[in-house]
Structures are given as structure tokens and as C-alpha cells.
Amino acid sequence: MLQLAANIVVDGFAYAMILFMITVGLSMTMGLMRIVNLAHGAFAMFGGFIAAMVTTKLGASPLVGMLIAILAVAIASVPVERWLIRRFYRRPELDQMLVTIGVMFVLIACANLMFGSAITALALPSFMTGGIDVFGRSIPVHRIAVAILGLIVLAALWLAIEQSSIGIRVRAAVDNAPIAQAMGINTPRIYAMTFAAGAGLAALGGIAGAELLPMEPTYASKYLVTFLAVVAVGGHGTIFGSFMAALLLGLVETSTKYLVPQLSSVAFFLTMFLVLLVRPHGLFGRHA
Amino acid sequence: MKQSLYAGALALGLFLSTTALADVVKVGLIAPLSGPYSMNGKIWEAAAKAYQKIHGTTVAGHTVQIVWKDLADINPAQAKAYAQELIIKEKVQYLGGLYFTPDALSVAAVADEAQVPTVIFNAATSSILDKSPYLLRTSYTLPQVSVPAAKHALETKVGTVVTLVSDYGPGIDSENAFVKTFVAGGGKVLEQIRAPLKTTDFGPFMQKIKAAKPDAMFVFGPGGPPTYAIIKAYSEAGLKQAGIRFIGTGETSEVDLPGFGDAALGLETTLHYSPAHPSEMNQRFISTASQEAPSVIMNAVGIGAYDGLAVIYKMIEATNGKRDGGKAIAAVKGWEWESPRGPVKIDPTSRELVQNVYLRIVDKDASGKLRNNEMKSFGMQPDHGRSPALK
Numbered sequence: 001m002l003q004l005a006a007n008i009v010v011d012g013f014a015y016a017m018i019l020f021m022i023t024v025g026l027s028m029t030m031g032l033m034r035i036v037n038l039a040h041g042a043f044a045m046f047g048g049f050i051a052a053m054v055t056t057k058l059g060a061s062p063l064v065g066m067l068i069a070i071l072a073v074a075i076a077s078v079p080v081e082r083w084l085i086r087r088f089y090r091r092p093e094l095d096q097m098l099v100t101i102g103v104m105f106v107l108i109a110c111a112n113l114m115f116g117s118a119i120t121a122l123a124l125p126s127f128m129t130g131g132i133d134v135f136g137r138s139i140p141v142h143r144i145a146v147a148i149l150g151l152i153v154l155a156a157l158w159l160a161i162e163q164s165s166i167g168i169r170v171r172a173a174v175d176n177a178p179i180a181q182a183m184g185i186n187t188p189r190i191y192a193m194t195f196a197a198g199a200g201l202a203a204l205g206g207i208a209g210a211e212l213l214p215m216e217p218t219y220a221s222k223y224l225v226t227f228l229a230v231v232a233v234g235g236h237g238t239i240f241g242s243f244m245a246a247l248l249l250g251l252v253e254t255s256t257k258y259l260v261p262q263l264s265s266v267a268f269f270l271t272m273f274l275v276l277l278v279r280p281h282g283l284f285g286r287h288a
Numbered sequence: 289m290k291q292s293l294y295a296g297a298l299a300l301g302l303f304l305s306t307t308a309l310a311d312v313v314k315v316g317l318i319a320p321l322s323g324p325y326s327m328n329g330k331i332w333e334a335a336a337k338a339y340q341k342i343h344g345t346t347v348a349g350h351t352v353q354i355v356w357k358d359l360a361d362i363n364p365a366q367a368k369a370y371a372q373e374l375i376i377k378e379k380v381q382y383l384g385g386l387y388f389t390p391d392a393l394s395v396a397a398v399a400d401e402a403q404v405p406t407v408i409f410n411a412a413t414s415s416i417l418d419k420s421p422y423l424l425r426t427s428y429t430l431p432q433v434s435v436p437a438a439k440h441a442l443e444t445k446v447g448t449v450v451t452l453v454s455d456y457g458p459g460i461d462s463e464n465a466f467v468k469t470f471v472a473g474g475g476k477v478l479e480q481i482r483a484p485l486k487t488t489d490f491g492p493f494m495q496k497i498k499a500a501k502p503d504a505m506f507v508f509g510p511g512g513p514p515t516y517a518i519i520k521a522y523s524e525a526g527l528k529q530a531g532i533r534f535i536g537t538g539e540t541s542e543v544d545l546p547g548f549g550d551a552a553l554g555l556e557t558t559l560h561y562s563p564a565h566p567s568e569m570n571q572r573f574i575s576t577a578s579q580e581a582p583s584v585i586m587n588a589v590g591i592g593a594y595d596g597l598a599v600i601y602k603m604i605e606a607t608n609g610k611r612d613g614g615k616a617i618a619a620v621k622g623w624e625w626e627s628p629r630g631p632v633k634i635d636p637t638s639r640e641l642v643q644n645v646y647l648r649i650v651d652k653d654a655s656g657k658l659r660n661n662e663m664k665s666f667g668m669q670p671d672h673g674r675s676p677a678l679k
Contacts, residue, residue, distance in 0.1 A: 121547035257492035
């Protein structure tokens with residue numbers, strides 16, 4: 001019984017942290033910049049593909065590959081925001097969804113062409129492989145590393161957005177762009193930075209989670225519903241909302257996998273349904 | 289003189305045009321050439337090219353021309369429309385391809401009505417061939433390979449098993465066939481886990497299996513991300529070290545082996561074809577396919593296309609290039625031949641392919657490449673799903 005509970009906590013927490021890392025960027029762009037970016041999963045996917053390419057083709061270590069991939073995705077997202085997404089900030093949500101889902105399909109086709117439709121395996125840094133024995137149960141190190149990584153991301157984001165001067169500027173630019181600009185804040189740059197940070201986080205989550213959500217070209221669309229569910233349950237724009245939502249959904253899905261396997265997907269969406277029934281704006285959502 | 293020359297030219301022209309018409313036999317193949325399953329379409333193309341390279345593009349003087357149709361996703365309505373277009377507009381005499389069961393079922397109705405022999409290269413649900421007497425199949429069926437998996441488990445002293453399958457038709461077919469044979473042979477099934485089809489985190493299931501301590505687990509993965517995740521989780525959770533063997537069917541596709549890496553070593557599967565099959569005919573097939581399409585990795589999907597063309601060539605030969613569906617089908621019923629996978633035979637009553645099923649264990653060849661090494665053959669296996677022997 002205790003063993004089972006421990007299993008559920010470890011596996012559920014690791015899965016939750018992967019969901020958190022991928023979705024927090026989506027939640028940020030949705031909440032802070034008010035843009036529905038359905039191409040977010042594609043950023044996570046390209047993070048994984050680029051990391052795999054850098055390690056296998058250029059022979060870099062997995063850790064270096066991971067850093068290069070995150071940086072590459074963040075940089076590549078800047079022109080996307082500058083030339084495409086920016087035109088849609090003031091447009092209706094449907095327009096935003098149409099353009100970003102279009103971007104997603106283009107990126108899926110690109111990935112298919114560049115990397116093929118088979119699964120691309122991703123080497124993990126050596127400190128993330130193997131297993132360690134805890135209370136007579138061997139826990140894959142990968143899961144513990146992912147859990148710690150998730151907590152680090154949470155702390156870093158909290159410091160950056162709630163505590164730093166950059167965070168103050170971001171929030172000012174979001175709350176009232178014209179006045180923020182009048183106060184000398186470079187809002188276009190703030191927007192580009194936030195978007196790039198969101199994309200970079202997606203790439204990080206994609207790479208860290210590649211063992212559980214394997215890299216192949218339909219990744220971007222396959223897990224989109226899962227990602228959106230986490231954002232909806234958390235309430236967009238809140239870091240803790242995303243964190244709690246990922247934790248709740250991750251634990252619910254993992255515990256049903258242990259107890260009633262057939263119902264694990266159902267349980268995931270049933271939880272989302274119940275949360276939204278009680279709190280339509282999500283756990284921590286503010287009224288728009 | 290002038291007149292006779294004119295008449296001669298006319299006669300020659302007529303002769304040329306009629307033979308030209310009679311000489312081309314068109315074959316319509318419906319395959320996923322683009323989209324998420326395009327890799328399989330590419331493998332079929334490579335296998336078909338290899339077949340035509342080895343056996344030529346003519347049969348008894350008739351040129352065989354293949355017309356491809358790209359069916360990117362599971363789409364029965366589109367598959368049916370393509371089949372109609374191929375028969376009516378392209379005037380094909382034979383249909384083939386068909387990766388997914390729903391597509392094969394919708395094409396079956398068209399093939400039946402038009403009396404066009406249709407060779408299924410992949411779709412593996414047993415019952416499809418009941419839909420029309422014009423259907424043949426050159427892949428396999430799930431019971432055909434799952435029953436030997438259970439026999440293998442029993443023969444190697446596996447007393448207890450946990451089954452882990454994807455919760456959809458093929459997974460359940462596979463589970464049923466395995467469990468039935470395994471229990472009949474005195475084995476004990478501790479638990480039957482059916483994972484939702486889209487599951488990619490198998491860690492929890494592996495911990496559960498580890499706690500149940502069976503001698504082996506029987507797996508059916510649907511290919512793609514879930515299968516990848518199953519094998520990664522099996523290795524990560526330390527089931528191999530705990531002495532729980534992995535027995536499956538088609539999970540260790542050559543396409544995915546490089547991605548699995550050393551995690552795949554020692555996995556035991558029962559299937560009808562491995563590109564590592566040690567026969568001269570197979571080596572010729574593999575080397576020709578890699579010349580024709582260097583980027584394609586050959587696997588069990590490809591052999592379906594290769595033998596599919598073999599069956600179509602045989603039917604063209606038997607009908608001398610004339611359109612006669614009934615005669616063509618009758619000619620291949622009971623036909624036995626040597627394929628790169630080993631000896632094969634089309635069952636005269638069920639029209640199903642009877643073939644060797646092999647036990648394969650993943651190891652490394654001399655160059656260090658992972659392969660499915662054939663350890664033994666279970667002999668010629670019928671489709672255990674429809675054959676009366678098991679009913």
C-alpha cells in the first residue's frame with residue numbers, strides 16, 4: 001500500500017513537472033500577451049529534434065545539445081513573433097488560433113521533411129540516466145532529475161516575473177502598453193523577450209520529457225489538447241496555476257494508471273471538466 | 289504499289305496499337321506516401337522497386353505499370369474513392385497496398401463489386417478477408433504471430449505472465465490469442481493490463497508489473513510513440529534486471545531499433561519476417577532495396593509489398609494479362625512459393641497467407657548494428673484467428 005502510494009507520487013510528480021515545463025510558456029504567452037499560441041507544442045518538438053541533431057550529427061554532449069537547442073528555439077521564435085504573431089495581438093482569438101495552428105502545420109511538415117516520420121531518440125545527459133534504489137524500489141534517475149528541474153524552473157520564473165525589475169516591466173507592458181511605453185519601457189522588446197522565453201521553456205520541457213512524450217513530427221498536434229487542458233485548469237497567466245494544474249492532472253492520470261489502467265485518459269479529462277465546472281477560469285484564473 | 293504500302297502501314301499501325309494496349313497491365317496501389325505514416329509508404333515504394341528490379345517489369349510479355357495513390361491517414365471514404373478512380377479512370381486490373389484495416393474494409397466492397405483482385409499489403413485484422421472472395425493478404429494476422437509467442441513462453445518455462453496491450457482492436461485480438469494459448473498450455477496470467485491507446489508514459493505500468501513479479505510480460509504496442517515509450521520504460525524501470533522477460537510480436541521494428549538503442553537488447557518477439565533472415569533470396573532483396581532507396585530501412589512492412597507484387601505477377605501470368613478476377617484468384621489459391629521471408633503458401637480456402645513465424649531475439653550483428661536475430665522457426669502457421677482449428 002505504502003509502496004503503491006510512493007510509486008504514484010514519484011511517477012505522478014515527474015510527469016506533472018514535464019507538463020508544467022512545457023505548458024508554463026504557453027500559459028505565459030496566453031495570460032501575459034493575450035495570444036493563443038497553438039504552435040507552442042511545435043517549439044517543444046523542435047527543441048527535442050535540434051538537441052538530437054546537435055548530439056548525433058555534431059557529436060556534442062547531451063547537455064550541450066540541450067542548451068544549444070533551447071537557445072536556438074528561443075532565438076528562432078523572435079522573428080516569428082516580430083513578423084507574424086505581432087500582427088495578431090489586437091485581433092480576435094479565432095484569428096490568432098487560425099494563424100498559429102497554420103504555423104503548427106507548417107512546422108510539422110518541416111519536421112517530417114527534415115527528420116522523417118520515425119521516432120527520433122534523444123540522448124540524455126549522463127546524470128539523468130540509470131536508476132537508484134530508494135526504499136527497495138529502483139527509481140529511474142531521469143524522473144528525479146525532471147522533478148528537480150521542474151522545481152528550479154518554478155523558482156526561476158517566480159523570481160523573474162514577481163521579483164525582478166524585468167518582471168515589473170513585463171507586467172506593466174501587459175497591463176497597459178501605451179502608458180508603459182510612455183514611461184520609457186520598450187514594449188515591443190518586452191513582448192519579444194516574453195515570447196522567446198516561452199518558446200525556450202517549451203524546448204526545455206520537450207527535451208526533458210522526450211522519454212515520456214517521444215519526438216516525432218506529429219508531436220506538435222498530438223499533445224496539444226493535453227497542454228491546453230493544463231493551461232485551462234490552471235488559469236492562464238499564472239505560474240502557480242500552471243504548476244498546481246500540472247500537479248493535479250499528472251497525479252490523477254498516474255494514479256488511475258496504477259489503479260484502473262483503462263480509465264486513465266478519461267480520468268484526466270474528467271478532472272479538467274470538474275475543475276472548469278466549479279471554476280470556469282481555472283484554479284488560479286482571474287476574471288478577464 | 290502505293291496502295292499496298294499504305295495498307296501495310298495501316299496494318300502495322302493497328303498491330304502496334306493493339307499490342308501496345310494489351311501489353312500494359314495496370315496495378316493500383318493505395319499507400320500512405322505523405323503524412324504521419326509516410327515512412328511505411330516509402331518502405332513499400334522501395335520494396336516494390338526492388339521487386340521490379342529483380343523480377344523485371346514485364347510478365348509473359350505484358351508490361352506491369354504501378355499507379356500509386358497517396359492516402360495519408362486512416363480515411364475509409366477517401367480509400368474507396370481512390371479505388372473507384374483507379375478501376376474506372378485508370379482501368380487497373382489489380383488493387384493493392386492498404387495499410388489500415390478501416391481503409392481495407394471500405395475498398396473490399398468496391399473490389400467485390402468490380403471483381404478486381406485486391407492484395408492487402410498490411411492491414412492485419414483477421415476478419416477482413418471474409419468481406420470478399422477477391423481479397424488476398426501478404427502481411428500477417430495478429431493471432432498468427434501471437435499464438436507462437438504463447439508457445440514460446442510455455443516452451444521456455446514461463447509459468448506466470450502479465451499482459452500489457454494497447455486498448456484497441458488489434459491489442460485485444462493479440463491479448464486474446466496469447467492468453468488462450470498460454471492458459472491452455474498450463475500458464476497462469478496474473479494480470480491483463482489494457483493501456484489507453486495514446487498512453488506514452490508507461491512507467492506506472494512497469495512498476496505495477498514489477499510488483500506482480502511474473503516470469504515474463506507479453507506486450508502489444510501499436511507502433512510509433514507508445515511502443516517506443518514501452519521499451520524505454522521497460523529498460524528504465526529495471527524489469528530486465530528483475531528477471532521479467534519481454535515477449536512481444538512486432539514491437540522491435542528495424543526502423544525503431546536505432547532509437548531504442550541498447551534498451552532493445554534481449555527482447556524476444558515472434559513475427560513472420562526479419563531483414564536478417566539468412567537466405568540468399570532475402571539478402572538480394574535487402575541489397576536491391578537499399579540500392580533503389582538508400583535512406584529507407586527495410587522491415588516487416590516492406591515484405592508485404594514485395595510478396596504482394598509476387599502474387600499480382602502470378603495472377604497476371606495466369607490470366608495472360610486479361611481482366612478476369614475469378615480466374616486470377618483461382619490461380620493463386622493454394623500457390624506455394626519461396627519468399628525472402630521463407631516458404632509461404634496461400635491457403636486455398638481462407639485465402640490467408642500461411643507462413644513461418646520465427647522467434648527473434650534482438651542482438652548486434654558483426655558491425656554492431658541492432659537486428660532481430662532469428663533463433664528458431666515455429667513452422668508454417670495459419671491465421672489462428674479464422675482457422676477452424678482454434679474456434
